[in-house]
Amino acid sequence: MFLLLALIEGAICAQVCGTSLLSSPPPSPSPLSTVRRHSWPDTACRPTATYTIPIVFHVIYSGETDSLSYDRIMDQVHRLFEDYRRLPGGGGFTPKGVDMDIEFSLATRDPQGQPTTGVVYWRYDQPPLNWSSPGLCVQDEYAMKAATGWPRDKYLNIWVVPAICGFSGNCADCSGIAGYAYYPDIGPTVIYGSVVGAPFIGGSLSGRGGRTLVHELGHNLGLAHPFEGGCGTTDCTTSGDEVCDTPPTAQENFRVQRQNTCDNDSPDLPDDPRNYMDYVDDASMSHFTSGQKSRAESFLLYPPSSLWPLYQPSNLQLTGAGPYGHVKAAFWSESQRVLPGTPVRFHAVAAGQPHLYEWDFGGGIADDPHSPCPRVRFPSPGAYTVRLIVENLSGRKDTFVRQNFIQVDDSIWHLPLREGWEGALFPPSGFSIENLDAGQGGSRTWERWGSTTPPRGGYGLSAYSVRLPFFSYSRYGERDYLLSPALDFEVDSSYDIQLRFALSYACLDWGSDYSYPLEYTDTLRVWLSPDGGGQWELIYEKGGRALSTRPEGCPQYRGSLSRAVHFPDSTSWRTDTVSLQRYRGIRGARIRFEGVCGWGNLLYLDDIIIDTVRRVNTHQPSYLSGSFQLGEEENHPVIQLTHAQHLTWVLYDVMGRRVLQEEKAFPPGKHTLSLPPLGMGMYFLRVSSAAGETLTLRLLRIQ
C-alpha cells in the first residue's frame, strides 16, 4: 500500500507492499461458511474487541531524522484502533465495511516481565545489527528479526526500518516498497510479523496516514490483496484473495475510479479500490469487508496459526496488554438530533478492555450511567456535551469528550409539511443533513440545485430541487441523510397520513475498453422515527431500475464518461406515495431520506408533502362510522361495539415487528382486550373488523 503518490515527469512513482513477492496467500484453515461469525446488528453493544493482540515496535534508526517518537507510535496505534473497530465519528469510519472485532494493544511488559513502553530502539550500525547502511536489505531480514524480535508466541512484532531495500535483488536499491508482512499459517516462527518503512508510520490522515501498517497487519491476519491472481476463476473461495465479497480486480488500484475490471464475480460488482488491502492513498482507504473478517477469524481460531497464542487471556497478562495495558475511550450514538425525552442509545467503543465506564451527559438522564451502552433522555432543548471516562484493570484511565454532541429541539410541526426547496436557505428551516463520512473526507452530500432556464424542479414546474450527485461521488457505498422536522401525527381518525415526493433518476449502464459493462445502481430509502429521532423504521426502499424514472431504466453509455448523464426534464419525474397510516396518533414523528451511492447517477427529489388524506373504504359503508371504538383505560385497551362483531387485533412493537395476533367474536358493549405483560417501550395495537374497518391505538409502557 502506498502512501507516496508523486508525479515525476508524468510518471506515477508509488510505494507498494512486498508481501505478494514473498509468499502466496494460504488457504483458509476452515471453510469460511463454517467460521463462527460474530455478526451482530450495527446497534448491538460491542464496546470492546473479542480478539486483543499484543504488539511491540522495534524501531531501527540511524539518527533523529529516521527515529520515531513514542507519540508518533501512539498515533499509529490509535489509527489501528479506529480502523479495525470502524469507529463511527472517527477517521476510520465509513458506512461501508465492518468492525473487525480485533484490537492491537501495545505491550507494557517485556519478555522478562519488566515494564516497557512497547517501543524498542536499535541503532543500525551497532550490535546486534552492525549494518553498513541504514536501510534493511531484505536478504538480512532473518538475521535482523532473530536478533531483535520478542517471543513470537507472545508478541506480534512490528519492525520499523529507515528504508526497505533489496527487493530487486540489489541491496543498494531502496525504492518502491513501503512495507511487507507474512501470513499467519507459518506459526510462531522468527520471520512472522510486519515490516514498515519509517516514513509511513503515523496516524494523521492528512499527513502520514498510518494505513501501511493497517494493511500489513491485514496480511498478518491472513488477508491477501484483492488483486491477488488478477480476476482469478469463477470460484471466489479458492482464487484471488479467497474472499467472496471483495470483488476481484485485474490489477492493483492506485486511485479511486468507477471501473469493473473483472466480470467473473457473481453478482458482478465494480472494483473496490478503497479496501485497506488495495493500494490507493491512505486518506482514500476506508474499509475491510465482512468476508475479510471471516477469513481473519478462521486463522485466529486455528491453533497452529501464528495468531492463536497471542490473544489468549493469560498472554495478555504476561505482556501487559488488553485489560493490563493502555486504555482508550470513544463513543457514538444512534441519534444526535432528538426531542426532549427521546431515548438516545449511546455506544462506548474502547481499547484496553475497561471495566469502568463513567458518563457525563451534561444534564441528560441515563438509565444506567455505568453501562457501556446506556439509554439517555435529555429533558429540555439545547446542545449537550457528552464525556466518557473509562478505566481498566491496570488503573489507567482515558477521557473522551464530544462538545455539543446532542441537539435537542422541542419544536413539533403541524401537518401539512410541504417542501419544494424554492427558498434560498438550505437546508430549509426544520430540515437537517447528516453526512456520515464527513470525517473521512466524504464531502459530497445532499445539495440544492436549480435554475429557472430550464426549470429544474419537479415536472419542470418549479426552479429548484434537491439532489444527490451520485455520479460524482467517489465513495461507493456512501450514505447521506436528509431529515425532516419532527411532525405532529395526532390527527382525526377519519384521516390517513401520506408521504408523497417527486423524484427523477436513471441508473447508469456503462462500460469502456478498460471496464466491463455494468449497471451502476443507487438506492433511495426512507425511514420514519416514531420517537422523534431515537429509533428508525424503514418505510420505503427502491434502487436501480425500480428507482429509475426513465422508460429505458438504465441508459446505456460506452467509452469515456466525462460528465453526468442524467438531468431531469419535465417528463422524467414520478411521484411515489408511502402510507403513514400506522403512525397516526404519534406526536413527534420524523422522516429521514437516505441515499446510498452505487456510483450511478444523479438523484433528484422535489415536492415533499406529508399530509392527511380522508380515508376511503369501499367495504360496506354502513358499518364504517362508529361500528366500534378503541381506547385505553388503566393501561388496558378497551373496545366498544354497537353490535356483535368478529374482531382481529395485531400488536406491533416500535420496530414494526408483530408481537401477537388474536381474533374473537364479541357481543355488543364494552370489552377489555387482554394483552400479555409488555416490556418498556411503544407499541401499536391495530384492531380490524370483519367489515374492513381498522383502528390503531398507540400504547406506551413505562416501567
Ligand SMILES: [Zn+2]
Ligand atoms: Zn500488501
